[in-house]
Amino acid sequence: MTKPTDLTLYTASVPNGIKVSSALEYLEIPYKMRALDFSTLEQKEPWYLEINPNGRVPAIVDVVDGKKTSVMESGAVLLYITDKYDPANKLSYPHGSAEYYEMIEWLFWQVGGLGPMQGQASHFVRYCQSDNPEVQAYGTNRYVNETRRLMSVLETRLHKQAAKGSKYLVGDHLSVADLACLGWVLFDTYVGIESSEFPLLNKWQDEISAIPLVKKGLDVPKPFTIKEMVKNPEAMAAASATGRNWIQKGNEAEKK
Template identity: 80%
Template sequence: MTKPTDLTLYTASVPNGIKVSTALEYLELPYKVYPIAFSKLEQKEPWYLEINPNGRVPAIVDVDSAGEKTCVMESGAILLYITDKYDPENKLSYPFGSKEYYEMLEWVFWQVGGLGPMQGQASHFLRYCLSDNPDVQAYGVNRYQNETRRLMTVLETRLAKQKATRNSAYLVGDHLSVADLACLGWVLFDTYVGIESSEFPLLEKWQDEISAMPLIKKGLDVPTEFRIKQVAKDPELLKQASAAGQSWIKKGGEAEKK
């Protein structure tokens, strides 16, 4: 397998970030980590916007042996870049042109366009909403929690079909792929958005089994220890996390207005 010469991941302990760190660890690729400090609005600084013009995480910079630099933003694009360039054995992917390859793309794009944005809004209204109007927050929570549940039902149904038709525990084909990792990063935050994983038995088993894989566990702890399950169940930790999120969202909003 070709290995990166100089690969840096710019990330934080958020769903989109751990999608990429788990992929890098599972493929056992060498890389450096640069933790982005949201509290300091580091993601808005000019140097970082040169890497990721959207001012979000994650992003990667890949410098080859000739010194050629490639910057990639957007977690879905990064996952595909990593597997296209560094996964010739298809440990986390499927051969280009195969049926499984296009199914993998379907679920990566489904997550990027659906589960991530909807669950992200559920998290915002439940944990970070700064509106003084309680009706606004209540509407947002109801709207996006319901949509997140619907999307998790789609995943539950997919896993049931995979088990019945392929005897597979994964979203695509017969082994773990970036389709699973794209969704895992978000499903692990289910309790944080007020959804109990026990509502979806197959999805609960799926996330527990994948998270227990040693290399995946290592990736979840990048750049800091993964503790969202503990935080979601501890009122004081949850209060602290919500306050921190509200603070940087407010700062970020003010900076973007300028």
């Protein structure tokens, strides 16, 4: 097994960040962590754009035997981690197996569907302040409903897996497909979707997020408190205001 000599994770307490830190912790890969400050647009600074030209999180820089590799995009990072540091397939499946391709399917499904749609739902529910209430209502309904539909797809998948005796999205054990989706499903109530709508999905997220090493990864770079926060209107208002501020600041910077 190739061992990392100097792996650094650049991240923040967002869905795409916590799914990578959870994978690193679950595989017990030693790493350093650098939390990026969105409020100062640190993710747009030249030094970070050299690592991740897209100016988003997460990204990793891995140095092995003097050779440096930078990887951006959470799905690509998860595949890099499992390809390089998971020879026992603790969080993956053997290349070429049916389970491997199913894992890839659900990983790509998340990064191409659930993440983008739920991200837009978060924007309209928590951050958008349109002067036109019809526009805001349309955006909110469009993306929240699509997120709900995608979560129903996960619920159906878990039902099919349960019929085979599995509680995971793919095969018979936890994989990066589960962690990729978990990072977003944990934010369900943040966009106004109640976990009770999807009983199996609710049980799935509770059980996986309670795994000690996964829980450790969810708390990177700071304790994961979204479930508690959404129950506190004042805390949610403050968090929404903070998020709205850095999103607007980022928008202005990107115009330039």
